[in-house]
Amino acid sequence: TYYVSERDQRFRYPSVIQNFIKTWAELTFNWDSKLPGTNETDSGIKVNSKRVPTSTYFASLLMEPEFGKASLDKIAELVPSTVFSGQVRSTIIISFLSEPREIRPGEWEVDMIATRLIVDRSLGKDERIPFNRTFRIKAVEIQTSPLGDQASAFEQKVYEIRSAGLEINKITEFNPQ
Template identity: 30%
Template sequence: MTKLLQEKKSSVNLLTLFAIFTFSLHLLAAIFLLFEGLRIYGLIHKKPLTFVQLVDGKVVSQTDTLEREPEVIRQFVAKTMAATFNWSGTLPPATVEEATNPKTDAGIPVKTLQGLTKKVSTSSWVASFALSEDFRGGFLAQIADMTPLEIFSQNNKQALTGQLVIQRVYPPEKIAPGQWRVGMVANIVQVRRTDNKKLLTPFNKDFLVRTVDSYGHPLSNGLTPLQKAVYSVRAQKLEIYEVSDFCLTNGYDSSSKSQSQRCGDVLNSGSFTR
């Protein structure tokens, strides 16, 4: 009888050890799955590396997504505004044939702040995607008010062309991490094709620029030329989120900050100072 009790007690101990061992394996498996889940979650929400173009044209991978070369910021502002006021009456060439025989720009309808429907050039519409989303609508509405209807006219006697002639883009002034202020001195020059009569409109503005994230379209091979142009604008990972008047007190020399200052009301989604 004593021998049977000892054997029964021994079997109970082995069963307990087996249960503890099995529980430990399940616990380790649960910890491992939790660890892997956290890693996958981190990869999903991790920001991609930013590829920044330097002044010499080289593209480098950069982990700090808030930094940009000053010259890259200056060129971004200059190119965006030059494209915004590109009122040539023709579409940007997409092929070699269109470079010699460009297509006529029919314009893109835009609702103005007064509720009217006017047109902006295709170049202006594409360039507007370099602006923040909450700012873009109001900016386009004001550009539509400024755009002469004659640039879409097929009658050469009435047709106009317009472009932004930039005289100076000031070096970016850092105002916060990933944010800069850039001043520009320029003129909007409109030319009537028949007599080459010119109309000059000063365009001295102060731009607030910031870094943003952007992602390419997953089906890039199926995009239209217009869609590709929009994605190329956003690929610069910069955007303009505020514009105000830029006043000059002592010429264009930026050697002293006292020679230039911000003035006027800030350009927001509801106002634009011409």
């Protein structure tokens, strides 16, 4: 049974907002030498003189456009080139996601406590980096591809990841005070 009710166009269920943040974090920080969900080698996307994994590029599309572009530059600095050869792998372990706090209609904050785990297979060591952040998210228009099933795989992926109708417009250090 489905329950249908009329809602403001900026309304988003808390679980949708939390899943959106979780998706962004996983796309941004889960790195290996394969394209997600395939056995194909990921050569990455060039960002200035560096590269980021393809999934990280897609994660930047979940952000306000200029913020996403600027974030790619910063994230590219964190990605070792050995990710693309499979020597280094990375994942994010999310320990806590807060309930969204509505700042104003159509805008929320969510706190995340997580750890980035980076494993260097050739050295047999790992590094654990705390990643505790507060995200500011806003509702945006939910768009669908004008080409539908006829769209390229790239275009379909872009519209798929933006289907929550949300956009990150600010990320700050999490302060529990």
